Amino acid sequence: MERVTLRTIGVVGSGQMGRGIAQVAAQSGFDVLLHDQDATALDAARTFIDSSLKRLVEKGRLPEGARAETLGRIRAVADPGAFAAADFVIEAVSERLEVKTRVFAALDAACRTGVILASNTSSLSITKIASATRRPERVIGMHFMNPVPVMELVEIVAGQATSEGTLETTRDLAKALGRTPVTAQDYPGFISNRVLMPMINEAIYALYEGVGGRDDIDAVLRLGMRHPMGPLALADFIGLDTCLAILEILQQGFGDPKYRPCPLLRRMVDAGHLGRKSGRGFYEYGPEGAPR
Numbered sequence: 001m002e003r004v005t006l007r008t009i010g011v012v013g014s015g016q017m018g019r020g021i022a023q024v025a026a027q028s029g030f031d032v033l034l035h036d037q038d039a040t041a042l043d044a045a046r047t048f049i050d051s052s053l054k055r056l057v058e059k060g061r062l063p064e065g066a067r068a069e070t071l072g073r074i075r076a077v078a079d080p081g082a083f084a085a086a087d088f089v090i091e092a093v094s095e096r097l098e099v100k101t102r103v104f105a106a107l108d109a110a111c112r113t114g115v116i117l118a119s120n121t122s123s124l125s126i127t128k129i130a131s132a133t134r135r136p137e138r139v140i141g142m143h144f145m146n147p148v149p150v151m152e153l154v155e156i157v158a159g160q161a162t163s164e165g166t167l168e169t170t171r172d173l174a175k176a177l178g179r180t181p182v183t184a185q186d187y188p189g190f191i192s193n194r195v196l197m198p199m200i201n202e203a204i205y206a207l208y209e210g211v212g213g214r215d216d217i218d219a220v221l222r223l224g225m226r227h228p229m230g231p232l233a234l235a236d237f238i239g240l241d242t243c244l245a246i247l248e249i250l251q252q253g254f255g256d257p258k259y260r261p262c263p264l265l266r267r268m269v270d271a272g273h274l275g276r277k278s279g280r281g282f283y284e285y286g287p288e289g290a291p292r
């Protein structure tokens, strides 16, 4: 594949991740087309990005003039047809295969032939998503971490048909966005969740079986292994429903009982105790999501 200069990045989905990706791309000098099916999510993303840039200015990490300039590079588009002008597209819509395949089929129709379509999925098969398009060699995983402006890693996921050229362009883009790319093959959980989720699940089992209390388990990993937060606090941060969904994908994908989600995790999800976002998980949270 010939090396192309990327100028305009399309971002689909303006939730937690999409707005962060749009901000980082605009801060890195790219023009951004940001689309969401929900107009209020698009408005909210703009407000969120503006206040995030404002905080960077206050902390002296961004010159005042750059705030308006950066925001000016992001154009919210209601019609996905506008992606005909995009040189590279990153999808960050809800983590449901049927939603993603529908979005990829629409992007395949709207985008120019050579354009790479990347998914920010944390657990779904890139190979399956790619099969919804007529350009599977140009479909790839670009798994940013949350919160995007802060986290350095991008896990690049190569599907069965992803070409070397697509991989190279995507790695270059990740670097141009100031991130560090790491490449993983398209198997359940990639590298990040394949390693992280069994640890979180095991910590929940340790609590369930009474090996230790909540604070003991988190303290062992924080103070003994220098993790910035304990696994139970991290599970709350990610969302217990998300943790359960990823563990189920690992269990089904490998057919291996070692990924069996802990019954306590299931019970908490059934109760609606989803972590920070619901105000209660292993810990309790105030209205701003701060631990109580």
Ligand code: NAD
Binding pocket: 012, 013, 014, 015, 016, 017, 018, 035, 036, 037, 038, 041, 092, 093, 094, 095, 096, 099, 103, 120, 121, 122, 123, 143, 144, 145, 146, 238
């Ligand atoms: P979110 O719910 O905050 O945002 C999803 C957005 O997608 C919503 O604004 C929704 O309106 C929009 N959307 C849904 N269907 C759409 C469609 N058909 N067309 C256009 N927009 C549509 O979710 P999120 O946390 O930002 O996650 C997005 C993706 O990023 C998921 O694949 C998730 O697995 C992945 N991810 C999330 C995290 C995390 O910690 N939240 C981390 C890494 C990767």
